[in-house]
Amino acid sequence: MILIQGAPRAQELPALTPGSLEAALAVPPEGAGADRLAEAVRSLFGGREALLKGSAAPRIDELTVAWALEVPGLPAGSPPPRVVSDVVHFNLPLTRIGTSDVYAGVARLAHGTAFSWHFEAGDRRLGGGQLEVYETHGDSRERPGVPKGTLTQMPPWESAIFAGTRRDWWVYVPAQYAAGTPAAVMVFQDGNSYREYVPIVFDNLIAKGDMPVTVGIFLQPGVHKDGRSNRSFEYDTLSDQYARFLLEEILPEVEKTTSLRKDAAGRAIAGASSGGICAFTVAWERPGEFSKVLSWIGSFTNIASGKTLREGGHNYEAMIRKTPKKPIRVFLQDGANDLDNANGNWPLANLTLAKSLAYARYDYRFEYGQGFHSHRHGRAILPDSLRWLWRGHQESGRATSSFQRPTPNSQLPTPNSQLPTPNSQLPTTNSQLPTPNAQRPTLTAERPIRCVNPPGPLRRLPCGFGSQGL
Template identity: 45%
Template structure:
């Protein structure tokens, strides 16, 4: 090799070594930690906690920073890792918020504090996410770096990550699960997905829910805890298998470690690279389970039909596929036109509630104001069908027989299910539910389904020729949110394949005929009281959701009570 070429090679090698040294830690800009105490929570009243804010040197307040939240304070040498990865361009400019769990201080030195860690971290529900979004993070944005830089955080979920170990890990996942609009990247080390406060349910719920846009990195070791609450090692593997089954972006690092942060600290840089890879490209939701894919159309999302109502209920569809619904609080009934617009049908519905069309084309409705069942003709004229009780929901069969639920509104009166024959005779056909609510018939009209809102059950009855009911059974087993004692099951509809769609606190829970929840489909605002299938082909869901009504086109068609019965195929047992 010529001497000049050798010299050039040595020079290039020296420069490369110098650049590598810079990247490996020498001359890497170092961020700072700003520490303070937060004690103003109303969501977790009386708690005090320590907060450390990492502010990278590269941060410019002119551009809101990405965010990483970590439970249990500073771990995994995170500030040093962030310094290096931000310097290398392997993660965006990110402000870290490291927060310890809340403690309610003892009243004296003779008493123990109340330690909130398990309550805040292990519990399901949106409490901790709300604490971050409504209380802590707004407070963080009131602080400044030592050089005076204001703290401005991006509000986009795609720009936010959250992580932790053990209970802090399930807490991170729960925050993203509840609020993927605010957190979409999750780091989970030795996660506590076991039976401390319901975390063991996640591996089941993930499989059933319509997928959420979350990317998650899981770490655990075969020597993790195996105690009264469960087996951490198998629980983490169950999480990974469920996330994969549902089509989530998930990766994992399994080892032989125990319940500690040793492995997490070693792999934290790689985890951060993976979580932030291809940013700012959006983290997207996967396709979901095969059962969901049988129902939902890719790319077809919810659409707003109308808003600004007091409380919507009673969606019903006529033979032309036109949908009608009630604004119970305003005492009005509305019609969704074929163009998708909403127009008033009744200016005074007499506080109409649950309703359904009959085979004669009339709209049968429970009138809460008069405690009657009314039949409205297309011109808006009504006729009394039955009176003497305040109905909740109803269904009309293909012969004109009507089943009506009467919950026992004041909490002391008994709950009833009424049957009104095509000739107008009224009789009680069931009692004993806590709060009878939604009601529908199976596609072959041999079974009646009634929601008991104040439990997690929907009952099944066999319909007899005279309209009476036999073989009553607690049948459909529903999921209940952590924040409630019951499912809040309300309106019910069947599709023509025999699935039962139930409006609940968690969204639409879709069951197979044997009574098992296959899918859970949330609505955009987290509320749903009732549903129907409308449109020309009865393949568009219409859901009443508090002050709004939403629609969504699906792959299946609704079974209508006024239509001729049809027998679905035998389900898998």
């Protein structure tokens, strides 16, 4: 408990959070109360050294973001240190805490806001990083009374198809699973990144009937005995090797203890980055075995360039157009601030892949936001993404689509319109920021997904990407 004095009446703060820091700064404390608040800020942000270096990451609570910096000896009359973005006009002055050298500030941002930032103190530029904020979906939280499945770590798997590799993996079995009754299955690549929170979403959606009773398999990429990762070879290569690994090794092993469906409609696969293109490749190579793909920030770029320098995932754009349509359903997510490097431009690669899926009249969705190369956006929309992928699961056989197909010649915005506008205006005071819940997209089978754009002054990209927008 922190007691703040010096205001008209004392304020008691619980353990400091972005929200309680905002309240404390609203009536700046003085004297001993300010000293206590400065120490609490140092503690919240990892200590004095981090604040002096400007290396303390912002503290985020849903859509509320707090920054802090320690600047000794700032000349009297100097402007306060600020949090600034080079991409959008974000300029947040920090408040000095009493007579200490600690400065702090809090902003409330809109769902889907993402930008790079740094500190400016006098003529110095310090620290910096990437920021994304999203509200936590209700179905991503544990709910009282919802039956909870079990997550079991399996013995390390030594693969024959990927000879010489060994990997960790986990299997989630829902509480509703009945022995002898085959369950649907969903496989997650880079499984360690998903295993803590995906089971919570599965528990909630299965209990609501929004997805079938589904076993989750969470696989790490293989590692060689000398410690080399086999991830890029397994995930980025355009071949049927990983699909065979799942069908011939992993699924039969799980079926020793748990009955699984063998129809494509009962199998889904997911991943992020190289795991995203891996998920797509599995369904592309074996559409009769896997029918549902969830890709976040998918690496549909030329990572697996090979000897010809042209053997990578960027080829899918043309392959989708030139190949007879396959019976798969695809959910894509990416952000305008995703990677741009020698392998390709991730936002452009996902945009063109979505355009090809639209041209070939695939059952697909594309969620295009402002985010960087991270799981944050995908995780924020995971419950609704799964609802969309598994819609119609009660029907026998493959689910049918309930939305209108796009027209092949519908237009994407020109490339420059996708780029952040350097001089676009962003509010400089908390009172001017958009309300947190304004215009949050709702994902349903009937309504096309729209790109996540902060409303008002934060809005930077044209919306409308989705199965009817491309």
